[in-house]
Amino acid sequence: MRGDAFPCLTGGRTSRGPRGRGTQAQIHMEDESPPPQGVGVKVLEATLLSALKMLDVGKWPIFSLCSQEELKLIRQACVFGNAGNEVLYATENDEVFVLGMNCSGCLGTGDMQSTIEPRRLDTLCGKKIACLSYGSGPHVVLATEEGEVYTWGHNAYSQLGNGTTNHGFIPCQVSTNLVNKKVIEVACGSHHSMVLTSDGEVYTWGYNNSGQVGSGSTANQPIPRRVTNCLQNKIVVNIACGQMCSMAVVENGEVYVWGYNGNGQLGLGSSGNQPTPCRIAALQGIRVQRVACGYAHTLVLTDEGQIYAWGANSYGQLGTGNKSNQSYPTTVMVDKDRVTEIAACHSAHTSAAKTQSGQVYMWGQCRGQSVILPHLTHFACTDDVFACFATPAVMWRLLSVEPDDHLTVAQSLKKEFDNPETADLKVLVDGKYIHVHKVLLKIRCERFRSILNNDDEIIEMSEFSYPVYRAFLEYLYTDNIRLPPEDAIGLLDLATLYRENRLKKLCQQTIKQGICEENAIALLSAAVKYEAQDLEEFCFRFCINHLTVVTQTQGFAEMDHDLLKNFISKASRVGAFRN
Template sequence: MSDIKRWTILSLLEPGFVENIKECVVFGSAGCEALIHTKDDEVYGLGTNYCCWLGVPSSSFEPIKIDLLCGKRIRKFGYGSGPHLLALSEIGEVFAWGHNSFGQLGLGHNNQHCPTPVLVTGLLTGQKAIHIACGGHHSAALSDRGELFCWGLNSSGQLGIGSTINQDTPRQSNLHHRVIKDVACGHNFTLALTENGEVFAWGYNENGQVGCGNVSTQVSPVLVETLSISNTVISQIACGYAHSLALCDEGRLWVWGSNGCGQLGGNLMRKNLTEPVHTAKDIDRVVEVAATHLCNITVVANKKGKVFMWGNVRGQSITSPVETRFPCVDDAFACFASPAVTFRMTRFENPRQPSLIDAMRVALDDPSSSDIRIVVEGHVIYAHKAILKLRCPYFKSRLGELWSEGSGNQIEISDFSYNTVRAFMHWVYTDELVVDPDDAIGLLELATCYLETSLKVRCETFLRKGICVENAAALYAAGLQFDAPELEDSCYRFCIDHMAAVTQSENFRKLDALAMRHLICRAAKAGIFKK
């Protein structure tokens, strides 16, 4: 979660109002406009009010309630350059308002602006939208059936409908019957990600941002063939103003398009690229990638939670990744993007005084207050009987009448490594998962043995983010052994996409017969071995 103090536009809000904020987007040519969704399901706007999107004639740095969206359970906001604005509700309705000179609101007209939200109908009627995106002056909505609809400015073919005629109502993009799971918009181009990990692109292409090997504008979706030829399965996509990003399921980052500010990284001498290349090779496995159509900055997070950025960083052209000290990618946009805008719906840490969790962190391993020692592999962890009894059913039973072999003030654990037990104790005291990837399987096993369901779920999520060719087989076996179905399924899908490489890995050769038979039989049923 982001630190709200980093966002200038929100700095004048009353503390009581800030505590009620659930999520927010910051947008505008100077980062001086914002939409806020509160915990009690109300929507507010504030800022410079271009195109009268606030529903009042003047700017306001006091929040103004947008009544038509209150109670709609908004799940996502999108913004364009005008700005034009989209809101997606929990039930899949799309609302639009703001600048509309190119029909980007999808309301069937191109009146200059619309001051209040209106439901987008046309081809979206009867559809449940699950995702929305905005480019400079065009809009996109993705349905739960995997169908993509676009509307608005189409001078460069950014709607993907085979022409350059603007559209003031939603039109379905021609994606050759592919099922789409994500969409991202640059200023005047669009990317779509299929359920099979393919990337299609279309629109303005003078900087190579479509990734088709030339600089010709593409009015219909084209497959980014470099990614497909390399047998890369893409899991995330993002667009900057004129550059494109794709993250594969093994954590490699691919980039292409404009590089005038170094936004492609890799010390590429600011040369535009018409085809994807692998970049940021020295920052470990990437798990999150971020960009926005208003900026020329790229921000990523690696598997250790470290945040890196490059490109136009507050007016400086940075051509290789710079490590930040931010806990999340959102804060990098607040402090270094030009303009300082959000790339997604952003949640904030609530301002607070030192909490109970802070005190618990200090109490763990504090010999001055401890009344029991946990001994693992010769290492001592200083703990507190009362906390162990309250937080862990396993320790509660062992510290009670059943602890016949104990010495009263000392517990020896021999079933798990010190690192695993230390990570578990941190969880018991703080509900925080802090574990080295090499110890995560051990922690999953401990959570299973100790019946710690919440920890088990968190371990599954953590392990799923780190699946790669080298560990997919081992993690699949762990999912089977410790009854972790989501981990098992994620590893299975990865193995299907990379079967040749996985079966040649060291961990595959080390699989026990049961796990190997289970994986091969499941793959066979899916037809992976058919010619």
């Protein structure tokens, strides 16, 4: 006799089999090596989710200070500072951490101590970050999804908007003139700040030596004030800052500029500073969607997917094929494809663009060299251009995980398992229905090809328990098995009966996770019964390694005579009973 003498080992047909101490597991079969013991389905699913949502931040050197475990949790990040030596990131549970040099207290930790270990910013934890920008001091301006604004860091020019010139060592909310306003976009110049509200208003504060806050004077502005003049009755939809200038795009596609203009970065055809907003007349009839500012150059993207550039060009950052500055908007030719994204950063002389087909181009300063025409890169996003080519290697925007609604074929099939809305067959087991699709069952399982008829709407299965049969049907949709190790013996029985060899291997892997001294003999019996040689060898080695305890269990005392005889013989051959 083999394992038939043990009622608990008759498989899923009559009972659940021996209970172990393992947790529910979902195994994906890539090879025959067993997965880590005790790994549960929720842990595996969380790991998979983290892998799918993990930001690719490895190109920025500062992230080498973080462990792999920390990197997997990051959902938003911004590398900033004069040398790319500071970083702020938010995790999947909305915790906010910082690390780096902490110049001028720009990490917001309450001091000026640099840190190579991530430090938590309690003030911002639990607040979902919508956007973030930074200056050269550096100072940081952040807006939450609720529309609140927080600032900290360098403040010698009142760029924090709190009415003082004292550095801010912790994030503090900016409320003056922003009460009941929801901020949806932020931008920083070298030492001035600008925000855009949901109702299309622009507020600025900070350094104003060149008129960059748009107030009409050159006096620094210690608190947020609305930019009016030509913008008084306009609804602004996008903002950007160069080192000492400011830009705004209004809803009809016009572009307004103000501030420093020594390199022609305002696009007005002159080099004189502009203390209040002025419309770029040269763009008349062109509908602009976005504006991006470099150190002293400007890019705009039109609704037709074209790029115009103007301003400083000493590194070829205008992409015109030469290094001559331009004070009027000039067309930038990026192949023949429509451009969907432009990128620039006020601390760099680098430009980038992404086309509708997903190609990424860069031009301007590239690791000290000059690229005077748009150059096709091997990157998939403009962010990588600044990580690898710009000086310093900072981020031009807050980098965030983008939701991906696309489902692969495998993901689509998994989603449709037990879906009554699309299923055309119900499998009745233990009085419960499992909704499936006949064509998939026929494709995936030879047994179903022989028993299913086209007019079947319900089939009843009584050979195995509901958990076992549900796990089997789910396996046909997912190539995974999801059930506790103690229930997997029933599925092993089914796999043996149905001649599903791959499923049989998966079951053995799952059962291994649930082995313990108390059930080792029962699992060994099951392995022998179902001719699962890999599992049998595993259980035998486990019994030998825990021989003293195993021989004292009830399972060993009730062991089938033939199985006991074979066990003792085999154990003797491997020297288990030697003193």
